[in-house]
Amino acid sequence: MLISEKQALTERVGMLVQKYGNSRSALIPILQDIQYNFKYVSDFEQQEVARLLDIHPVEVYSVVSFYSFLSPNIRGKYIVRLCQTISCELSGKEKVAKAIERELGIKFGETTKDKKFTLEYTNCMGMCDQSPAMMINEKVYANLTPEKAVQILKEVK
Numbered sequence: 001m002l003i004s005e006k007q008a009l010t011e012r013v014g015m016l017v018q019k020y021g022n023s024r025s026a027l028i029p030i031l032q033d034i035q036y037n038f039k040y041v042s043d044f045e046q047q048e049v050a051r052l053l054d055i056h057p058v059e060v061y062s063v064v065s066f067y068s069f070l071s072p073n074i075r076g077k078y079i080v081r082l083c084q085t086i087s088c089e090l091s092g093k094e095k096v097a098k099a100i101e102r103e104l105g106i107k108f109g110e111t112t113k114d115k116k117f118t119l120e121y122t123n124c125m126g127m128c129d130q131s132p133a134m135m136i137n138e139k140v141y142a143n144l145t146p147e148k149a150v151q152i153l154k155e156v157k
């Protein structure tokens, strides 16, 4: 990363600390703000947040990796989250997953080269009576079949 890029990131994190404060309780709002605007929280930003809040970088990293709404890696414009909990598992989640992977040419946990789609598994999203279910960003899709899931992806594309 260029020095000017690092300076810009440092300034941006500094502004967020001014906005949310430098107490430990500001950690999640600051990370959410970075995530919202840049779709992920880079290593460098995590270190800067840790430095400015005077906490250990490992603590920041654990928060970023624990919450599914935060990510330490660049993710796609569309985050496809397929439920992997029992009702969805029993009603054909695996076949849906395979069809989605085939359609996008990536595996779960990966992002397409054009940064358009990221595939992730998630846990129960309360749609068990209409399983299998997935979310694309904030929108929920239920009663999926492999064909229906592929059709939804084609429409999003």
Ligand code: FES
Pocket (backbone or CB within 6 Å): 083, 084, 085, 086, 087, 088, 089, 123, 124, 125, 126, 127, 128, 129, 131, 132, 133
């Ligand atoms: S188990 Fe998948 S939505 Fe509940």
